[in-house]
Amino acid sequence: MRYGLRDWAQRDPERRALEFEDGTSVTFGELEARANRLEQLFRNRGLARGDHVAGILSNGPDVIAAAWAAARTGLYYTPVAHTFSLPEIAHVVNDSTAALVLADGRFADRLAELPARCKAARHWLTTRTRGTAPHEMEDLEAALATMPDAPPEDESPGMLMMYSSGTTGAPRGIWRPLPSAEQIGEGPPAFARDLIEIFGVDPETRYLSPAPLYHAAPLRWTLAVIAGGGMALIMDKFDAERALDHLQRREITMSQWVPTMFRRMLALPEQRRAAFRAPRHHLALHAAAPCPVDLKRRMIDWWGPILTEYYAGSESVGLTVLDSAEWLAHPGSVGRAVKGRIRILGEDWSELPPRQVGKVYFSDSSKFEYFNDPEKTRSRLSPQGWQTFGEIGWVDEDGWLYLSDRQDDTIISGGVNIYPQELEQAIEEMAQVAECAVVAMPDEDFGERPAAFVVPVPGLRTSDEELAAQVAAHCKERLGRTKQPHRIRVVGELPRSEVGKLLRRRLREQLAAESLEAAQA
Missing domain, CATH: 3.30.300.30 (ANL, C-terminal domain)
Structure with missing residues (x-):
């Protein structure tokens, strides 16, 4: 099976890769051409392997095209939440050492002072969908119009560098070394491999993304769906009524949620919920926050046994999964490990037996670092070399994980x-x-x-x-x-x-x- 935007663009360029709520769509061929021009632009502006790009973008095709372009030119791509305040955005741009920044023109007024706060960024490019672009920012469309739609010759694999936070409170980039240059084009990209293999993404997948693409899970899932040849429908922002309509009318097969969205949908009038029918919708994923037992039971009663929960994080040190049948047999669990091995550690760093509460670590998975922050990296590392998301919990005798608290008082x-x-x-x-x-x-x-x-x-x-x-x-x-x-x-x-x-x-x-x-x- 082929994996990757370019593979599907060559095979079926008119096939839809992205759909949006306003009725517009982007084909694999169009998305590939956009990504190629961005690759050429990155090279034209002097970016070299290992450099960083930041994107302050709304839920549109440029988020996806930029991530693909960075992944094929040996660059780190960091999406920045446009809901952040100006100081918060400036911190991420500066901390990531971004050499080039892509900004959505609809945020132009808020971002006008940003270049003055981020002196290390050499290139600023913005769309002009609304208003006037800040004078220090170059028009993205004009710049791309001068670029060829064929890829540059020196492609090499890049990475996402998402931002998280922890004991210091300031966001920190989650960094891994780039794959070797020779690995370009070998199977699914790193950001898509686990999701495709574990959750069965394929060309028949029609995925609904109701969340902002500056978050790790919505972005990675959308990229993985495209890598597998599927289609992603991107919502501008979550709305319970519209989400149900999309599931029904656009024949969505796979979706992803957080518990708050479940609450909003369950709060709709009884008549609306009773009329809901989405026979092709066979996988409703949820993660990111604890899901109360009663809330999840109500969702399974309504949608049927199609809910699958996973426990992971931007650090990607491990992954647990359980489907509805498994959850009904183990209510409150977040699953068993399908990536890494769960280790529950006590205060003395010894490994605890089943049903004893301790710090949740994972072994047998790839290591990460917090970008330019060795102290914070050490705070997530055990003496055995295992890493953690910072959770507290326990496992039963069969390896089912239950979370009981958060080590660092994070509010979700x-x-x-x-x-x-x-x-x-x-x-x-x-x-x-x-x-x-x-x-x-x-x-x-x-x-x-x-x-x-x-x-x-x-x-x-x-x-x-x-x-x-x-x-x-x-x-x-x-x-x-x-x-x-x-x-x-x-x-x-x-x-x-x-x-x-x-x-x-x-x-x-x-x-x-x-x-x-x-x-x-």
């Missing part, structure tokens, strides 16, 4: 990772704030949302309500919209242990008690 809100220390650092920039702690609060719709506990500086003559409003306004300017604190509480002090360690669990317990009181009121 609607499938998006939010890191408390990043929010705390932003809030503590304010002169009115002495210190701050951010924890997860339960949320029926998103699963979790951040709540901020703020301690004012001594002698501040501002009411609690006024300070909370000032913190909210600061966060709106400083942080992306997905990271806004859902609740801001002004307190006299934060709970700490005898040695001064912040006791986040007491804050979470306080929020849980308040939620219970509100429910009983």
